[in-house]
Amino acid sequence: MTQYQVVHCTINGKSCEAVVDVRASLADMLRNNFRLTSVKKGCGVGECGACNVLVDGECFNSCIYLAVWADGKSIRTVEGLTGPNGELSDIQQAFIDEGAVQCGFCTPGFIMSAVEILESGKRYTRDEIRRQLSGHLCRCTGYENIINAVEKTMNRRLGGDE
Amino acid sequence: MFDFRSYAAAASVEDAVRLLAEKPNAVIMAGGSDVLIKMRSRDMSQVDVVSIYGLDELRGIRLEPNGDIRIGSLTSFSHIEHDETVNRLIPVLSQAAGTVGGPQIRNIGTIGGNTCNGVTSADTASTCFALDAIIELTGSEGVRHVPIVGFYLRAGKVDIRPTEIQTAVIIPRDSYENCFGHYQKYAMRNAMDIATLNCSVNVRLNADGAIERARIAYGVAGPVPMRAGSAEAAVCGMPAGEDAAHIFADAAIRDINPRDSWRASKAFRIHIAHELAVRGLTESMRRAGATI
Ligand SMILES: Cc1cc2nc3c(=O)[nH]c(=O)nc-3n(C[C@H](O)[C@H](O)[C@H](O)COP(=O)(O)OP(=O)(O)OC[C@H]3O[C@@H](n4cnc5c(N)ncnc54)[C@H](O)[C@@H]3O)c2cc1C
Ligand code: FES
Ligand code: FES
Numbered sequence: 001m002t003q004y005q006v007v008h009c010t011i012n013g014k015s016c017e018a019v020v021d022v023r024a025s026l027a028d029m030l031r032n033n034f035r036l037t038s039v040k041k042g043c044g045v046g047e048c049g050a051c052n053v054l055v056d057g058e059c060f061n062s063c064i065y066l067a068v069w070a071d072g073k074s075i076r077t078v079e080g081l082t083g084p085n086g087e088l089s090d091i092q093q094a095f096i097d098e099g100a101v102q103c104g105f106c107t108p109g110f111i112m113s114a115v116e117i118l119e120s121g122k123r124y125t126r127d128e129i130r131r132q133l134s135g136h137l138c139r140c141t142g143y144e145n146i147i148n149a150v151e152k153t154m155n156r157r158l159g160g161d162e
Numbered sequence: 163m164f165d166f167r168s169y170a171a172a173a174s175v176e177d178a179v180r181l182l183a184e185k186p187n188a189v190i191m192a193g194g195s196d197v198l199i200k201m202r203s204r205d206m207s208q209v210d211v212v213s214i215y216g217l218d219e220l221r222g223i224r225l226e227p228n229g230d231i232r233i234g235s236l237t238s239f240s241h242i243e244h245d246e247t248v249n250r251l252i253p254v255l256s257q258a259a260g261t262v263g264g265p266q267i268r269n270i271g272t273i274g275g276n277t278c279n280g281v282t283s284a285d286t287a288s289t290c291f292a293l294d295a296i297i298e299l300t301g302s303e304g305v306r307h308v309p310i311v312g313f314y315l316r317a318g319k320v321d322i323r324p325t326e327i328q329t330a331v332i333i334p335r336d337s338y339e340n341c342f343g344h345y346q347k348y349a350m351r352n353a354m355d356i357a358t359l360n361c362s363v364n365v366r367l368n369a370d371g372a373i374e375r376a377r378i379a380y381g382v383a384g385p386v387p388m389r390a391g392s393a394e395a396a397v398c399g400m401p402a403g404e405d406a407a408h409i410f411a412d413a414a415i416r417d418i419n420p421r422d423s424w425r426a427s428k429a430f431r432i433h434i435a436h437e438l439a440v441r442g443l444t445e446s447m448r449r450a451g452a453t454i
């Protein structure tokens with residue numbers, strides 16, 4: 001017997017509602033009900049960070065977060081970062097400029113962790129940035145450029161050395 | 163889709179107890195970072211799930227009027243790591259919580275799950291052992307308090323009775339007052355790895371700089387986390403210093419019984435256990451003000 005539940009939540013600033021199977025993950029709901037395909041399904045077991053989204057300002061791997069838990073929460077994905085006409089945000093542009101995107105599969109997950117770093121308003125050391133991004137795997141192994149993109153965007157936002 | 167037979171979300175602790183009475187075989191789910199993984203690997207299937215994830219009343223850390231520190235069972239590792247009270251009074255627990263997985267796992271994983279899964283490698287469990295934590299359980303018969311040493315029955319099995327959930331991990335005042343600790347996780351990678359061995363040490367020095375009490379607990383040195391009592395007894399009353407650290411470590415490895423596994427051999431684990439005991443006590447004594 002399949003059990004369904006209504007989930008009310010805010011996704012990228014918009015109030016939303018969906019009827020979901022209680023067995024579904026948040027990644028399933030975001031991809032299937034809302035077509036937010038920046039949310040990637042990689043490992044499905046919390047190891048790679050490809051499905052990472054912000055829930056009430058904290059990063060969660062949506063593949064191991066139940067869709068029904070999203071009720072009442074505010075969720076953000078990469079789709080919510082772009083401007084009204086699809087303009088890229090500074091962190092997305094920095095990933096391009098730094099060559100931090102290769103196949104791109106890990107990119108949305110990394111970017112949402114970067115958003116948590118950037119919005120904290122805190123100046124992270126390079127080691128702290130590494131630690132904060134350590135829940136992500138990049139199969140193309142572009143870590144240096146990814147860290148560069150986050151560090152430069154942080155420095156630009158906080159003012160000071162690039 | 164996860165393989166649930168049914169799903170019920172508890173609205174309160176009493177509601178969780180009621181749901182568990184209705185479904186005696188239900189699996190309790192907190193953050194799900196163990197349970198959902200077991201479903202993916204088909205170690206668990208067709209389960210009745212009782213989710214307690216929504217119980218905000220079990221989140222947060224409180225300093226009680228009697229000085230005990232009460233950590234709600236659903237408090238996430240990241241909230242423990244950054245909590246003001248924890249950092250001021252038991253920074254060793256902040257250190258331990260900060261070694262779990264990566265940031266996303268620290269946001270979903272809870273201290274309740276880490277101590278109810280009965281897993282020897284659990285990163286916060288050894289520190290809870292070393293601090294003589296008291297486990298609070300709430301069920302249809304009321305509230306029970308169990309010292310953590312007695313809470314672990316065997317690998318993967320803890321003393322949770324039917325209808326009970328763990329509601330708090332309590333660190334008694336005497337257990338942390340004037341104590342200084344150090345947690346070490348030995349793993350192959352700096353992040354996203356399970357401990358090959360882990361070790362939590364804390365020490366209290368008296369006014370003359372001698373060891374009043376030293377405690378040490380290991381993860382992965384046996385089927386469940388464990389204390390090394392001979393090591394603790396061996397250094398009691400000794401002046402803080404290098405000698406104490408070596409006597410401590412020599413005794414500690416006689417108390418433990420690690421096994422061979424694909425992660426590491428028994429001999430290697432014993433070697434690491436010795437080294438972590440030396441370093442753990444040395445750093446704890448330094449933090450307590452000793453010059454070594
Ligand atoms: C990618 C990844 C990396 C990880 N890395 C680490 C690591 O480095 N170190 C580490 O220690 N762990 C690690 N874990 C394991 C896991 O995150 C922790 O054990 C975590 O503490 C589990 O908490 P949870 O709330 O998610 O537990 P759940 O999965 O919800 O529950 C775990 C067990 O405890 C029971 N339970 C949970 N809460 C209660 C309660 N309040 N009352 C009664 N029973 C309860 C459940 O029934 C279940 O048996 C990792 C997991 C993943 C997926
Ligand atoms: S797909 Fe979620 S962490 Fe890998
Ligand atoms: S760019 Fe290919 S996985 Fe990271």
